[in-house]
Amino acid sequence: DHAGGKKETQLNISNTINAEIKINCEKIKYRNFFANSFSGDFNISNQVITLNQTEFSSMGGKYYIKGNIDVSDKNEGKVNLDILCKDIDINQLFYQCENFDQEVLTARHIKGNLTSTINFKAVLSDGFSLSADKVYVKSTVMIENGELINFEPMLALSGYLKMADLKHIKFSTLQNKIEIKDQKIFIPEMDVRSSALDLQVSGFHTFENEVNYNLKIELSEILSKKYKKNLEGMPEIEENEGKTKVFLVMTGPAGDPDFEYDKKRVTQ
Helix, strand or coil, X not given: CCXXXXXXXXXXXXXXXXXXXXXXXXXXXXXXXXXXXXXXXXXXXXXXXXEEEEEEEECCEEEEEEEXXXXXXXXXXXXXXXXXXXXXXXXXXXXXXXXXHCCCCCHHHEEEEEEEEEEEEEEEXXXXXXXXXXXXXXXXXXXXXXXXXXCHHHXXXXXXXXXXXXXXXXXXXXXXXXXXXXXXXXXXXXXXXXXXXXXXXXXXXXXXXXXXXXEEEEECHHHHHHCHHHHCCCCCEEEECCEEEEEXXXXXXXXXXXXXXXXXXXXX
């Protein structure tokens, strides 16, 4: 216990330890994290933990992990892991991982089933905590039966377009490659398709909750009619076959961003 009563975890391994360890454990719990049927094959040598074959069940799905954790530098532990997760409850993922120590996208904002391959690199500082500026993630992501709920950028977009339908977006399948580096989440162009609208988005979102997005929103015919009066006079609007398309650039704080007409996308 440190001042203030918060417990910190230290990972100290003597450079004289060399070991091969096999673990089979019915249940594991660490803070919010909980796993069943944990099995692992580890090597320890020169203050490096090598995960040869690790798998467990958690959050409704399965995890498979390989890689290493190098703690030879007591001030900076280095993590390099390849992770495969299948059919994970993404809401539980964010909850059990304590929202990955960020408030941009949290458990209360997202639902769905996640399958993903991830290369995760990070540095551990004192207290076995991640250094946010040294986290690197390269991943392929598939989310099925997904929901975005009261997500700040979508709430801001709802306010700009004067509609409530973006407060709770449901989509069947979302696939993309997402990269995290320099405290930014980079999103290549992707489509979020729902019964109400098709949303095409690309750009990045910082850990400080600043956004820089290019957006193309295509409203369903029903919504186009419902909100036509709200959208009249906007230069961003393009109408075709009863549907309305909106081309925007969104920048600034996620809760109160600026919107601009995306002339380049309209021309394309």
